[in-house]
Amino acid sequence: MTIKPRAKIRIEEVARTAGVSAATVSRALNNPALVSPQLRAKVEKAAKKLGYVAHGAARALASRRSHALGAVVPTLGNTIFSDAIGAFQRRLEAENYTMLLATSDYDEEVEYRNVRTMIERGVDGLMLVGATHGKALYDLLEASGVPFVQTWAPAKASPYPTIGYDNTALTRIVVDHLAGLGHRDIGMVAGLRRNNDRVRARLVGMRAAMRRHRLPLPASRIVFTDYRIDAVRAAFREMQRRGPMPTALVANNDIVALGLMLEAQSQGIRVPRQLSIVGVGDLEVAAHLHPPLTTIRTPKQTIGTLAAEYLLARIHDRPVELPAELALELVLRGTTAPPPRKDKTV
Amino acid sequence: MTIKPRAKIRIEEVARTAGVSAATVSRALNNPALVSPQLRAKVEKAAKKLGYVAHGAARALASRRSHALGAVVPTLGNTIFSDAIGAFQRRLEAENYTMLLATSDYDEEVEYRNVRTMIERGVDGLMLVGATHGKALYDLLEASGVPFVQTWAPAKASPYPTIGYDNTALTRIVVDHLAGLGHRDIGMVAGLRRNNDRVRARLVGMRAAMRRHRLPLPASRIVFTDYRIDAVRAAFREMQRRGPMPTALVANNDIVALGLMLEAQSQGIRVPRQLSIVGVGDLEVAAHLHPPLTTIRTPKQTIGTLAAEYLLARIHDRPVELPAELALELVLRGTTAPPPRKDKTV
DNA sequence: TCCATTCATGAAAGCGCTTTCTTTTGGCGC
DNA sequence: GCGCCAAAAGAAAGCGCTTTCATGAATGGA
Structure with a gap:
């Protein structure tokens, strides 16, 4: 034995x-x-x-190549990231690379430390989330010369290589859909903005889209929440407290959408008859909820895979081009419908 | 700039x-x-x-310490693992260690390769999932002398250091609860057994518990499925096809339980009136389902944290002891009730 | 006051590979 | 059969650190 x-x-x-x-x-x-x-x-x-x-260290020392790539994500608790990371890692594995992974918990300082540690460990490349980071981070990255790629934002969002979709467009698509259905009073249940340019971009897109449709969007129509269901439900009630409910709610993601549906149901509010809800992410459950959730499908795995491919190409001096942005798809299901008829104004 | x-x-x-x-x-x-x-x-x-x-590689070469620990998990798509990994990594970070992560997709060979790569990279310690691995893996591990710890199984499950809970006990608790409620015909919707000793242990526990209660458990009462909701719903129907439904179903985890509830609901089967369902994991949604899910709370974060602590202690020659097993908690909620009165026998 | 210790510092020897540079080998044309 | 050249193999010089080991300064006991 x-x-x-x-x-x-x-x-x-x-x-x-x-x-x-x-x-x-x-x-x-x-x-x-x-x-x-x-x-x-x-x-x-x-x-x-x-x-x-x-002996990897000896090899790395002699060859100046670690055969390892790093990834720093905000959290693993969100399938959005864990799925992307899974795809990233699988791609690396196929090329015999190893992944170093760290989480920053949406904390810029922690992120900086993690990146530094990875550079110290000699990663050959680095994947980051988001297209806006502190100057210190960019300085560090440039000083080290390590190839890196940012994710979850469109290329245009940064002078640095970036891969993802346009969060501004995302909310535009949602608002277009909702406005097309006849909604005029749309609210948003957004994620926390702290170190999260995805959320910020969505807000920007939301405001712009509402303006284009000549729809009002007072601050009271936007409420922020983290992704715990309890918190989401509280956010729902917070919005109710601020005045009569909008006829449609844009959720920051499917989990938030789920929380909203749960709270609506428990209050006897009919979705979508009385309230339309749109999620983001198209998680597997989305299609199975009652009613099935209308949502935006985002290319999470693709982001992970492309990030890996980009980095690998850079390392091996192969030419690469990053797509300007990845496509988004509105998945129409059962949580959106025309607003209830206006029997009473406002 | x-x-x-x-x-x-x-x-x-x-x-x-x-x-x-x-x-x-x-x-x-x-x-x-x-x-x-x-x-x-x-x-x-x-x-x-x-x-x-x-320069990490130079440092590692000279000091014979990489300051990196490896983790190989089946998948990141399951929050069970991604939560544990998150906790593991956070613990490492606190001690200035880096995490190498790879996924095996429940494939023994892939796992072996990943472990090998990590040893090659010079990890100071290794976390594995499950307490049963191929001989080749153990040989490799012993030959390399790298400290490692297995997870998601109780210490007694293996001669090697292992940390987790007893999956046998888990199904026992569930069956005790269900039998206590008066159920005599209990079915199980299990996960895939391939390279998954957790599922196998649960089957063993299930069979033993049923025997203790002098309850029959024909093979037709056990159906296997992966964790996609579609597949789970198909499994539900498969069980129906095999004969009259049991009055209670033990799900492999909360996702499976959710799938079962969804299918039951869409068939107009009342839970728990006509069918009791128990999950495992106590995911956040569990408490918010309609009705809220009765489930077993498992210590996922604790497993990650303790695994990190054990490894770190071993590395620094600090004395450590692993708990024989981690506690499980039955969370009673709304999906279990006494079976419907037997108007018609069998 | 002198010698035995202790402590802080520096010199230098690797850690286990890769890679350049050099040498050897062998194939081939004439 | 000789010489030339390319290809294959070896020798050896690092890669950038850590860590012995050696040295010198400072301390204290007799």
Whole structure:
């Protein structure tokens, strides 16, 4: 049952066993084309036999390549990010890269520290969330020369490489839909703005869209919340407290939308008859809610995959281009309908 | 806007700037107690001024410590794991460790490769999910001498350090509850068993508990599914196809439970009047469903935190002890009730 | 006052690889 | 059969740190 922990094997010993030099072993393992088939076979056999596992740090030191990419996301508690990270990692794995992951909890300082640590660890590239970061971070990034890519924002949002969709457009699509249905009084249940340019962009887009439709959007129609269902329900009630409810609510994401539906239902408010709700993200449950949730499908996995591809390409000096922005899709389901007929004005 | 990428600073230059030797700089930065306050201050100032960032690989090579821990989990798509990973990472961060993360997608071979890669990268410790792995994996682990900890299983499940709760006990608790309510015909909607000893343990526990209550549990009462809601609903129908429905269903987790509730509702089956359902995990939504879900609360964050603590302790040669098993809590809510009165037998 | 300790510092030897540079080998044309 | 050149292999010099080990200064006991 217990295996004798054999001493660690260094390249030297593989070389001796195979009857070649360490240099040849290194080449055979990392760049087989440089070694004749016979020696290559010998080396491979010896390596396998001895259970040779290269020493990553030594390799990184000598080659100036860590074969590791870093990712810093706000949180793993949101499937939006964990899905993207999953896709990112799978892409890396396919290319034999390792992922370093850290979470910042929407804290700029923590993010800075994490990035610094990763640079220190020698990551070959870095994935960040959001297109607006502190100057200190950008300075650090530029000083280190590590390729990086920002995510969840369209390319135009930053002078630095960025990949994602346009959050401004997102709320525009939603408002267009709602206004098209006849809604004139639309509210928004937004996420917290702290270090979250996605939320900020959506607000901007919301305001602009409302203006285009010549619809009012007083501050009282916007309420902020984190993504705990309790908090969302409280936000719902907060909006009620501020005056008569809007006929439609734009949620920051599907979880928020779910919370709103839950609170509406428990108050006997009919969705969508009395109140329309739109989510964002198209989580799996969205389609299964009662009624099924109208939402915007966002390309989370694509973001992770493309981020990985971009970084890998940069590292290997392959040409890459980032899409200007990723497509969004309005998924029409059962939570939106024309507003109730105005029997009483305001 | 553009910062001139200053050349990378090596310890040598910090030493020169501070007017001391490289050895002193290293000591001042890593083990300040060994350096006199004056020199320490000088070094710190020089390091800050030059923006010195240590070279992790060189440091790892020289010190034989990577200051990185690895984690390999089946998937990030399940909050069970992403929450635990989040807690794990936060704990590491507090101690200035970095996390390497990889997902195996429940594939033993992928897991092996990932572990190998991490060992190669020189992780100081490793967190794994599950208490049963292939012999090859254990051999690798022992040969490398890297401390590791298994999770999501009780200590007794393995000769190796393991931290988690007892999945056998979990289903026992559920069955006890259901049987106590008067249910005699209980079904189980389990997860896929492939490389998943948690599911297998729950099956074992389920069978044992049913036996203790002298209740039958034919194979037809157990149906397997992955965690997509569509699949769960199909599983529900599959069970119906096999004969008259049980009066209670044990779900593999809250997502599965949700899927079951959804399907029941859409068929007009009343929960819990006609059908009791129990979940596992106590996800945040569980309390907000209609009716609120009876479920078992599992200590996911605790598992992540304790895993980190154990590993850190091992690395620093601090004494550690792992709890035999973590506590489970039955959260009674609205989806369980006595079975409908037997108007017609079987 | 002198020697034995202790403490802070510096010099230098690696850590285990990769990669340049050099040497050797072998293929091929004449 | 000889010489030339390309390809393959080896020797050795680092990569940028940490950590022994050695040294010198400072302290204290006799």
